[in-house]
Amino acid sequence: MSFFSFLSRYTLDCFRDTKRIVNYFDLVKLNNILVIPKIFFIKLFYGLSFIRNFRIKPLDINISQLSNSNLFKISPSKEIIKDIDDFGYSKPFMINENLLDSIKNEIFLNQNAEAKIKNINSAQLLKKNDESLNDYFLRLRNSKISRITGYINLKNKSYVRDLLTSDLFLKIASQYLETNKFSINAAYFLSNPLEISEQEKYSNAQYFHWDNDFRKFLKLYIYLTDVDEASGPHIFIPGTHKDKLKEHRLCRLYKDNDIYSAYKNKIIFKGNAGSSFFVDSYGIHKGETPIAKSRLIINVHYGRGKILYTPGDLYYSI
Numbered sequence: 001m002s003f004f005s006f007l008s009r010y011t012l013d014c015f016r017d018t019k020r021i022v023n024y025f026d027l028v029k030l031n032n033i034l035v036i037p038k039i040f041f042i043k044l045f046y047g048l049s050f051i052r053n054f055r056i057k058p059l060d061i062n063i064s065q066l067s068n069s070n071l072f073k074i075s076p077s078k079e080i081i082k083d084i085d086d087f088g089y090s091k092p093f094m095i096n097e098n099l100l101d102s103i104k105n106e107i108f109l110n111q112n113a114e115a116k117i118k119n120i121n122s123a124q125l126l127k128k129n130d131e132s133l134n135d136y137f138l139r140l141r142n143s144k145i146s147r148i149t150g151y152i153n154l155k156n157k158s159y160v161r162d163l164l165t166s167d168l169f170l171k172i173a174s175q176y177l178e179t180n181k182f183s184i185n186a187a188y189f190l191s192n193p194l195e196i197s198e199q200e201k202y203s204n205a206q207y208f209h210w211d212n213d214f215r216k217f218l219k220l221y222i223y224l225t226d227v228d229e230a231s232g233p234h235i236f237i238p239g240t241h242k243d244k245l246k247e248h249r250l251c252r253l254y255k256d257n258d259i260y261s262a263y264k265n266k267i268i269f270k271g272n273a274g275s276s277f278f279v280d281s282y283g284i285h286k287g288e289t290p291i292a293k294s295r296l297i298i299n300v301h302y303g304r305g306k307i308l309y310t311p312g313d314l315y316y317s318i
């Protein structure tokens with residue numbers, strides 16, 4: 001691909017993605033009209049690695065006080081910021097069992113689940129109070145619902161909000177994003193092992209891709225069920241948050257073969273319920289399609305500056 005052909009495709013992609021995201025999340029209503037040039041500017045300039053990685057001073061990697069150890073069975077490593085910066089992901093840590101149970105119970109109180117398929121009424125998507133998690137998974141599978149997304153309202157007091165706004169997580173976000181002002185969004189994703197169309201796979205982020213929604217951002221994954229090879233683990237290509245091969249510098253979807261043949265390492269995040277990790281999703285990643293078991297996860301983003309994606313997002317200034 002010549003430089004000019006790359007440039008025109010890259011710019012058109014930025015237009016297309018800005019339009020798609022602004023419409024999908026109704027961003028003008030949640031923010032204001034200036035969100036359109038803001039997102040376009042981010043996509044155009046911060047999609048380029050040399051701009052995104054440019055730093056005036058070295059990253060502050062010092063996380064000395066782990067004051068939130070009561071939240072964890074296995075605490076995040078003190079090297080967490082260095083790990084994310086060097087490789088694009090942190091070592092997994094575990095939130096404690098009581099907290100995990102509380103979070104699992106409370107996320108379904110959230111009444112705004114949506115599925116990316118038509119002709120399903122929203123009451124059908126929600127977990128009933130007297131239904132076990134396994135029965136809920138089964139009911140959805142029988143209704144051929146491959147995936148449910150529910151946005152978590154962080155404006156309400158909750159266990160998940162306490163965890164996401166704990167001193168430690170705020171410190172990790174502010175140091176990695178090099179700012180004291182950032183936006184936080186949290187959603188849960190339930191994925192079922194069903195034969196799905198290419199279109200669903202596409203909209204479920206089950207193809208390799210990279211994200212570019214803020215000048216700098218960090219994603220946190222919290223597994224609420226055990227995740228192994230059969231239940232759709234998260235997969236990340238180490239180092240691609242810093243640089244990608246020329247052929248993957250367009251913000252598009254890539255087939256497994258294109259990625260596996262081009263990069264020699266991949267990280268597959270398997271772990272028991274409670275297992276959690278941070279990722280810089282500017283690197284190439286995907287959620288694998290579950291093949292045998294259902295999966296329930298929470299996905300959080302901490303993004304530099306103020307862009308609200310749902311009414312329940314927080315804008316934090318520390």
Ligand SMILES: [Fe+2]
Pocket residue numbers: 205209210211281285
């Ligand atoms: Fe993504």
